[in-house]
Amino acid sequence: MADNGSAQSQDTKMWPLPSFHFKVTLGSVGEISFSEVSGLETEFEEITYRAGDSNDFTKLKMPGLKKVSDITLKKGIFVSDSQLWKWIGNVNMNIIQRENVTISLLDESHSAVKTWSLTNAWPKKITVEGFKADGNSVAMETLILAHEGIQISE
Template sequence: MALPKAEDVLVAPNFGIQIDGVMIEYLNSVNGLQVEQDVIKYQQNQGTTGRSNVTLMPGVGKDGQVDIERGASQSDAFTQWIKDSLDGNMGVARKNATIILMDYEDNPVKRWNLRNAWCSKIVMSTLKAGDTSPVTETVTIVFEDLVIE
């Protein structure tokens, strides 16, 4: 019997971030993007046999965080979002963000929608005299809910 035909594995030649539906920046890297939810363990006895029956059910989805790396001289809109977040201006800073994975022709392939996202941390790359490496920022984005499309 022949094995079923395997689909091509996704590669990530290009990916970016949208804020409130507007593409604002292409990214160097995305790390730690995950979805998690509680597991409810429900145990009961079965009828006359008295045997224990255990059922696992989905519980409440958990919030999360993701680290993204971008070039330090990139989008002013993204920089303003970071500033609003770190200044505690949550009325403006909480936004819906989407990380988009694109194929080699820049067509969207997969989306991770982050609901009520805001920036909680920024780390600059090492600055060293005479170094020719690009300056990057790693930004930690926290979110309340993650939906994968």
């Protein structure tokens, strides 16, 4: 390559985004620091059909209802950090504090590059990982959210 004397800028669209810089906002609960997010997936059920007088001896396949998986969030346990426990404590029979949740993948300037928005999310399960007397790891808790859909925006 010949150097024409001008500074060449690198095209940022050529590189994939790193997965380690993200933020999670749980509606009115607020922004909470999590170390891991998983379960951002959408799937369509398959509908198969074949008419009895069809000349093809194969079934037609078409998309049916959309399914979304539960979202799993993991974080360290901090002193005086009880926001998640208060939220899950509000879940009673038919009384659920549903929240719109946003999960944003951030660039190096801390701006959201891609955002996954969960509709009507609620805490389905919270688990505290076990403790070990001879361990050297951070105490962790896992929150599983049920929700009614994911929208992706850039």
